[in-house]
Amino acid sequence: MKNKLVQVEEIPSDVDFNSVFEITTNNVSYFTHGFFKYPCKFIPQIPRWAILKYTNEKDYVLDTFAGSGTTLVEAVLHKRYGLGVDFDKLSQLLCKTKTTGLSQKQIAYIDNFNKNVFKKGTISPSAFKPDLHNIHHWFSRNNIIQLSHLKEKIHKVYLRIKDKKVYNFLLVCFAATIRKCSYADDNSPKPYVSSRFIKKPLMAREAFTKVCSSYLKRIDSFKTKKLGRAMIIAEDARNINAPKYAGKVALAVTSPPYINAFDYVRSLRLENAWLDYYGDSNILKFKRRQVGTEIIPSEIYCHKTKPTGHRKLDSLLHQIYKKDRKRAHIVKKFFEDMDSTLIEVHKLLKNKSHYVMVIGANRIRGINIPTHEILIDYAINRGFKLHNLFSYIIKNRYLRIPRSGRGGIIKRDWVIDFIKING
Ligand SMILES: C[S@@+](CC[C@H](N)C(=O)[O-])C[C@H]1O[C@@H](n2cnc3c(N)ncnc32)[C@H](O)[C@@H]1O
Incomplete structure (x- = not known):
């Protein structure tokens, strides 16, 4: 049965399972949120909702795909400590600058x-x-x-x-x-x-x-406002290696890259070249590091994808492989990479704390991929429990993911709310 769309300014503190919201606010650029048009940001209302619901002042809040720092900015505005991970040097610059007041x-x-x-x-x-x-x-x-x-x-x-x-x-x-x-x-x-x-x-x-x-x-x-602090603790969400924070993080909130939908490295190449972070001669090195990378060597995709052990994903990979061998490998690699990030987040979270993940469904070569459903299964396998699941419609075009020629626009985002249970 289809759920009713509820228009809201803010996500209510208590959300029914499977609710669908249309978030009507245009207030997405306050404080430093409007600095730099970073592609595919999520709206600050999402991390704010989770931070206010699940954390207290001085708690650690983690975002493993920090991007333009939306989660970290909300963390410091609420006097928490924001911990960010992102391999993109421009993202790191934004995260540091947007969370720091000036005298x-x-x-x-x-x-x-x-x-x-x-x-x-x-x-x-x-x-x-x-x-x-x-x-x-x-x-x-x-x-x-x-x-x-x-x-x-x-x-x-x-x-x-x-x-x-x-x-x-x-x-x-x-x-x-x-x-x-x-x-x-x-x-x-x-x-x-x-x-x-x-x-x-x-x-x-x-x-x-x-x-x-x-x-x-x-x-x-904002110069009179007392802020928390934020820092970048690692570059690769698949291998965070920050023992100092193991078991200490009160909340993780993130929006991972979308499978096969957005190439951040290519998208930010003009800025990165002028900042001298990377350029056309070494861009491939950076593209390979992206979760959801499209750089798959032909000697790999000439072979069938090996079974993942997830029945539904394997059947989808088989269907995609028949249409497009490379894309089947891209999808498989995305889930393998996300599995590594789940292990890393699990290590850092306190027991019984929440991991809120925002993700859209994808359509690859005409085949629907229920990304959120598959990630829920992967997360359960890594010691998380599903606590809640709801979705929201994205109104602002720039915040949506364009995927010309490969299946239109991802219309709504799923918010998956996990609890760490084992470990
Ligand atoms: C959807 S964006 C995050 C946007 C962020 N929520 C915001 O509001 O700005 C995904 C981010 O994941 C980063 N990313 C991709 N692969 C990564 C990896 N292996 N480790 C860390 N970050 C990665 C990209 O650089 C990009 O900034």
Whole structure:
């Protein structure tokens, strides 16, 4: 039987099993949540709901796929300690910066930098060249000059005052400027240059100035608020190796990557190249690390997928393999990787504490994959109990997962609420 859709501003504290919500709030950008348009973020209402329901001040809250830091920001806003894991260096920068308040002196310094960075002297290109093979496809000559000037000036600030908080804040503003002054389409999470809708990019000097003053205002409005703290404790959710926190975490909340739906590394490549975190020449190394990676060597996918022991998954893999061998292996690898992350989260959680996971169903080559059902079975096998399950409809297009050509848009997200029971 289909459940009734309930419109809510916030998820109620007590939720009936199998409820379906439409979350109507547009309030998703307060404090630092609006810093940088990170693809496929979840709405802050989800981690906030879990944090308020399951934790107390000073508790540890973990997000193993921290992304833009939505969980960590909610943790610090509620005076908890946020622990993040993400292999993406831009994600790590966002997590650190978005969870750190700035002093009046730091705010004044950044404001002054913003007012003067394009004023004094002439703008000249620095020696830095981002590792992008076809840079002129993405940026005009003038914007390349302005961006490299900006990057050098930000670096000089660090050399001069050695203040990581100021430096990271400026880098986040720089990262948020990149897409605006590129030819890449503004509305698609993946960078591509549309031949139908010719974009007129902003000039870096005006884009940076606007971003920086708007982010400063947000930080400034929270300067009297007492915050918790957050840190990145590891890079790979499949191998966290943080014995210091074993058995100490009060709550884990996360939204893992979607199978075969979104390539974060490709999507964030312009920003990462300008920040010099990775570029076109070493992008493959980073793509391989993603849970849900599409990099599967042909010598592997020329063979049938080996049985996983999960009857339903094996039958689905068999059907996908008949249509697309590589994709069958991608799906299998996704569940293997997620299984490793379940083991890692289990080690870190306190006994009887909750693990809230947000995940969408997928359709691969026309075959429906009930990702949440399969993950529930995997989690039970690793010492979790299913406590609750509900779903919500996603209204904001940017927060949805586009999967052109491979089965439309994931319409709703499942929220799986587990309890750690063994160990
Ligand atoms: C759906 S996003 C998380 C978005 C996050 N909830 C937010 O609101 O910004 C998934 C994240 O998983 C990260 N990721 C993918 N594979 C990973 C791995 N092996 N270890 C850690 N993080 C990984 C990606 O870099 C991406 O940031």
